Amino acid sequence: MTKRPLKEDYQLKERFKTESEVFDKRTLLILSKLIKKGMLKTVDYPISTGKEANVFRASRPDGSFVAVKIYKIETGPFFRKEEYLEADPRFTRIKHKNYDIIVTFARKEFKNLEICEKARIHSPKPYYQIGNVLLMEFLGEGELPYPTLNVVGPLHGEADLESLLIDIKKLYKQGLVHADLSEYNVILKSDAPYIIDLGQGVILAHPSSEKFLLRDVTNVLHYFAKFGIKRNLEETMNWIRH
Ligand SMILES: Nc1ncnc2c1ncn2[C@@H]1O[C@H](COP(=O)(O)OP(=O)(O)OP(=O)(O)O)[C@@H](O)[C@H]1O
Ligand SMILES: [Mg+2]
Numbered sequence: 001m002t003k004r005p006l007k008e009d010y011q012l013k014e015r016f017k018t019e020s021e022v023f024d025k026r027t028l029l030i031l032s033k034l035i036k037k038g039m040l041k042t043v044d045y046p047i048s049t050g051k052e053a054n055v056f057r058a059s060r061p062d063g064s065f066v067a068v069k070i071y072k073i074e075t076g077p078f079f080r081k082e083e084y085l086e087a088d089p090r091f092t093r094i095k096h097k098n099y100d101i102i103v104t105f106a107r108k109e110f111k112n113l114e115i116c117e118k119a120r121i122h123s124p125k126p127y128y129q130i131g132n133v134l135l136m137e138f139l140g141e142g143e144l145p146y147p148t149l150n151v152v153g154p155l156h157g158e159a160d161l162e163s164l165l166i167d168i169k170k171l172y173k174q175g176l177v178h179a180d181l182s183e184y185n186v187i188l189k190s191d192a193p194y195i196i197d198l199g200q201g202v203i204l205a206h207p208s209s210e211k212f213l214l215r216d217v218t219n220v221l222h223y224f225a226k227f228g229i230k231r232n233l234e235e236t237m238n239w240i241r242h
Contacts, residue, residue, distance in 0.1 A: 024073050026099075030131045039128060039135060043068060047145045052105075053199075057138060057145065065138040066127060067145075069109070071102045071199075073132055102132050109199035110134055115174050121167045122194045124187075139187045139194055149193060150183035154227055156192075161224045161231065163192045168216060169240045176201050177209045181216035183223045213240070 023031065034040040041061045048055045056068045106129050113126035113136060125137040139146050154160040164186065171178060178185070178201050185197040202209050214237065221231050 023070075026073065027070055027132060030133045033130070034128070034133070034135070040066070040068070057140070057143075058135075065140070067124060067136050067138040069106075069134040069136065071106045071132040071134075073099060073102055099132075105199040106132050106134050108201065109197075112176060112198035112201040115176060116171065116195070116198070119170045119174050121170050122163065122189075122192045123167075123198070124194065124196060139189055139196075146187050146189050146194075148184055149186040149188055149223070152188060154193075154224065154229070155188050155190070157227070158224075158229050160188075160193050161220070161229050164195070164220055165217075165231075165236060165240070167195055168213075168220070171195075171201075172204075172213065172240055175204050177204065177206075177213045178216050179209075179212040182219040213237070 031040065031043060038061055041059045043056050043058045044065075046054055046056050047067065051072075053069050053071045056070070058066050058068045060066060110126050110129035113123055116123040117125055124139055127135040127137070129135070149160075168178070168181070178195065178198060180197060180200050181195065185195065187194045187196055202212060206212075217236055217240065218233060221233055221236065224230070
């Protein structure tokens, strides 16, 4: 009998630790449902592990790739203590409320991506959403996801800014503001910059929608100005609104 080297043992333990943190029971159940439905074959590797969500590259049975965004169910120390609330009927509502909010964000992102697709805004195509899991077009080539704007800077200079502003305007005309737009939420595909992370997008009726629009546009203009690509903020805001 061969004994596995210690280092490997450790790595294996670490892997399971990460996996069990990433996939809680409910998420695992959803993923296995998606596999049974034939929408997924394998979840391949994490593209990004963040505070609110993890994004994975996954494969479909036909060999094509998808991006799987999994909104994290347990966030913050309070929710990690969830097990202490189990079976106590006085607190089941709190637990459900937390889950419901997270599912609402996943659903909202899916719906916002649908609006983007219809309006021909550069963003990943939405495929499916169930619970806290969102399937969308994988923006990448072969094994690698495309980089975000903050990592590489604009690929086509002013044309990239122009494309982003047109997309912000199109989104606004659909009655939506991204509300978390910056160079971190833009992926650079070779043809154009793609807007991602639309879970917190708000409708124009939201009391802060104008403030969020101003912040989004300020972020974008400020970023491009670093590369000597300058636009006037006020004129750009007027152009978007009219
Ligand atoms: N469709 C996609 N194709 C390829 N990569 C993607 C896709 N969607 C997201 N990513 C990658 O995953 C990262 C995180 O995605 P996103 O911005 O949607 O999550 P997030 O809400 O910011 O997560 P957190 O706030 O927890 O970091 C992105 O910066 C990008 O690198
Ligand atoms: Mg993001």
